[in-house]
Amino acid sequence: MRNHPSLPIDADRLWHSHEEMGQLGATPKGGVNRQALTPEDQQARALFTKWAQQAGCTVETDCVGNLFARRPGRDPSLPAVCTGSHLDTQPTGGKYDGAYGVLAGLEILRALNDAGIETERSIEVVAWTNEEGTRFAHSGSALFVGKVDLAEAYNATDPAGIRFEDALVAINAKGPLPLGNRPYDSVFEAHIEQGPILERDGYAVGIVTGARGQTRYTVTVTGMEGHAGTMPMTMRQDALVAASRLVVTLEQIGLDHPPQGVCTVGALTVYPNSRNTIPGTVTFDIDLRHPTQDGIDSMEAAIAAAMQAEQHKGKVSVTCTVLDRDAPLTFDADLVALLKVGADSLDRPVMDIFSMAGHDACYLAAHQPTAMVFVPCKNGISHNELESATVEDLAAGVEVLAAAILARAMRR
Numbered sequence: 182m183r184n185h186p187s188l189p190i191d192a193d194r195l196w197h198s199h200e201e202m203g204q205l206g207a208t209p210k211g212g213v214n215r216q217a218l219t220p221e222d223q224q225a226r227a228l229f230t231k232w233a234q235q236a237g238c239t240v241e242t243d244c245v246g247n248l249f250a251r252r253p254g255r256d257p258s259l260p261a262v263c264t265g266s267h268l269d270t271q272p273t274g275g276k277y278d279g280a281y282g283v284l285a286g287l288e289i290l291r292a293l294n295d296a297g298i299e300t301e302r303s304i305e306v307v308a309w310t311n312e313e314g315t316r317f318a319h320s321g322s323a324l325f326v327g328k329v330d331l332a333e334a335y336n337a338t339d340p341a342g343i344r345f346e347d348a349l350v351a352i353n354a355k356g357p358l359p360l361g362n363r364p365y366d367s368v369f370e371a372h373i374e375q376g377p378i379l380e381r382d383g384y385a386v387g388i389v390t391g392a393r394g395q396t397r398y399t400v401t402v403t404g405m406e407g408h409a410g411t412m413p414m415t416m417r418q419d420a421l422v423a424a425s426r427l428v429v430t431l432e433q434i435g436l437d438h439p440p441q442g443v444c445t446v447g448a449l450t451v452y453p454n455s456r457n458t459i460p461g462t463v464t465f466d467i468d469l470r471h472p473t474q475d476g477i478d479s480m481e482a483a484i485a486a487a488m489q490a491e492q493h494k495g496k497v498s499v500t501c502t503v504l505d506r507d508a509p510l511t512f513d514a515d516l517v518a519l520l521k522v523g524a525d526s527l528d529r530p531v532m533d534i535f536s537m538a539g540h541d542a543c544y545l546a547a548h549q550p551t552a553m554v555f556v557p558c559k560n561g562i563s564h565n566e567l568e569s570a571t572v573e574d575l576a577a578g579v580e581v582l583a584a585a586i587l588a589r590a591m592r593r
């Protein structure tokens with residue numbers, strides 16, 4: 182089915198944009214450390230803004246730093262077609278996680294300019310603030326759709342005690358626009374897969390049909406500090422020993438929900454963390470994910486039972502608080518179909534794939550039709566300085582994305 186010409190995507194230009202963006206926060210090991218609202222992030226925002234303006238866009242910023250680059254359509258009153266992702270990275274991140282989705286959108290605008298194509302609807306490429314959540318808990322896309330209270334997010338602090346709002350102001354990223362004032366016709370996001378499936382099965386492009394449910398907890402185990410030499414083993418209330426048992430049980434809960442249930446403890450703090458004091462308090466976070474609501478419910482029940490069982494041993498008290506909960510989601514069927522039509526028109530074989538990672542699109546899907554495409558990353562490695570992708574795969578993903586965006590942007 183060929184209902185529109187394919188866009189002349191410039192694979193080299195796309196590649197070099199990643200190389201140039203990847204210089205901002207570049208690490209000696211070839212990765213990127215560009216955490217949200219740091220000077221490196223400020224540089225990335227400035228570079229994206231410059232490129233978008235050179236492509237003829239107006240660029241606006243909302244009050245949490247989300248950047249909206251708009252290529253106007255023939256009828257600016259129609260809801261725009263949106264695509265984008267994030268420019269922030271993990272502390273030991275790579276060049277493609279996030280940046281790909283922003284630069285893919287930019288490449289589509291540049292290709293539209295090259296081809297002299299005017300669309301009916303405006304197209305907006307968005308760089309969402311703080312997707313990675315390493316410094317601050319709440320992402321710009323979650324705030325955009327009203328999932329999180331703005332005052333609460335502004336007051337949240339990073340590990341150094343800096344407030345989110347102050348960090349925005351510090352790099353001049355707090356804009357005048359209120360949250361969520363842009364109705365979108367549709368939202369698309371391109372992203373590297375961050376897993377091994379496309380590469381294993383030999384596809385350059387995956388059409389993402391849905392995304393995992395996820396629950397995050399913070400747990401506090403409270404025992405009692407004591408002298409490491411004088412307190413007999415049987416009388417101890419060792420919070421770290423109790424927390425360690427829980428960590429092992431949590432791994433088993435993940436293993437008990439195969440093949441896609443996962444349960445991770447990635448951060449743990451011991452108090453007072455002294456070599457000759459029995460640990461009195463341990464706090465840790467739990468991240469659990471499953472593709473189905475039944476799976477999420479079952480894992481949550483198992484976690485509650487594990488906490489209770491540890492408490493019933495009588496040595497420590499355990500409090501477990503939900504930080505946030507995302508239900509499993511299915512992306513918009515029309516947009517998923519449109520991406521497949523686009524791939525077909527390019528004779529590009531694609532596979533259906535499911536996202537076990539969270540993305541900006543997962544928040545945006547609650548408010549307007551949303552879909553995603555994935556491209557492979559080498560050995561499935563991401564959130565790692567070794568993250569790698571090929572020029573061909575990156576371009577193939579943009580071509581499929583462009584076909585769907587163009588079809589949608591040409592609709593009256």
Ligand SMILES: [Zn+2]
Nearest residue numbers: 278279312372
């Ligand atoms: Zn990402």
